[in-house]
Amino acid sequence: MVNRFVKSALSALSAAVLLSNVASAEEYLNGIKWEPPAIVTPGETDDQPPSDAVILFDGSDLNEWKNGENWDVRDGVAFSGKGQIVSKQEFGDCQLHIEWSAPLPVKGSGQGRGNSGVFLMGRYEIQVLDSYDNETYHDGQAGAIYKQTPPAVNVMRKPGEWNTYDIFWTAPRFAEDGSLESPAYITAVHNGVLILNHFELKGDTPYNRPPRYTKHGEKGPIALQDHGNPVRFRNIWVREFKPATGTQEREPFIKDGEKETPVGE
Structure with a gap:
């Protein structure tokens, strides 16, 4: 009985010491x-937009797009038509979700098969192409930053099936004199697979010259290319990204009970 009492008392003492040590442990602040x-409410499923998203196409119409009247909308799907469409709203740093499908029946080969493109800020293209069993130059296949880098992997679904791009975009910054302060970066997920990881763009993405940066506004539109192929699109939304903010009220320090020690001392 005595031994049991002693063990119980020692256990209680050990717990008290442990709690005391935790309470007085040093903490970095x-x-x-x-x-x-x-507070943002996520979509009920992965393909539904969160509560703060800007809906560019929900299957009903293309009223959010310039030239949208020249693309057909049928059964909740937009079909590439005459000329590119350009979003009326503009975006800087953002998250873009877009779903697309290469056409059936399959026609053409290489760049002539299911060709379109998603342009961030109207000038930086991530390629849309039927890259399922379709050879072409690698920095022009689906998921490529056109003429700059291929995707890390090819995760293209079969023609007629739906592909999803989730794109995380950091816009370039320019000084007042037009010089580049920081380049554009892109992270992209294709069908749930990471294909571009914080890739630094070398500039815009033309076909006929090297890429270059030319000063433009802090925001720009989303554009979808018409390349003569009836590529389908659906479920397009954008979230403007704003990082967490705070105020540096004092220098970092270590707190130990009532004692505060500036970091570095």
């Missing part, structure tokens, strides 16, 4: 007062 992150 960065001195930043963070603003609370905005």
Whole structure:
């Protein structure tokens, strides 16, 4: 009985010491007062937009697009038509979700098969192409930043099936004199697979000259290319991205109970 009592008392003492040590443990504090992150409700499924998304196409019409009247919308799907369509709204740093399908029956080969493109800020293209069992130059296949880099892997679904791009875009920044302060970066997921990881763009994405940066606004439109192939699109939405913000109210420090020690001392 005595031994049991002693063991119980020792256990309680050990727990008290442990709690005391935890309470007085050193803690690093960065001195930043963070603003609370905005509350966003996610879509009920992965393909549904979150509550703060800008809906560019929900299957009903192309009223959010310039030249949208020259593309057909049937059964909730937009078909590439005459000329590119350009979003009326403009975006800088953003998250873009878009679903697309290469046409059936299959026609053509190489760049002539299911060709279109998604242009960030109207000038930086991630390629849309039927790259299922279809050889072409690698920096021009589906998921490529056109003429700059191929995707890391080819995860193209069969023609007629739906592909999904989830694109995370960091816009370039320019100084007042037109010089480049920081380049554009893109991360892209194709059908749930990472294909571009924070790739640094060398500039715009033309066919007939090297890429280059030319000063433009902080925001630009999303454009979808018409390349003469009846590529289908659906479920297009964009989220403007704003990083967390806070105020550096004091220098970082270590807190140990009531004692505060600036980092570095």
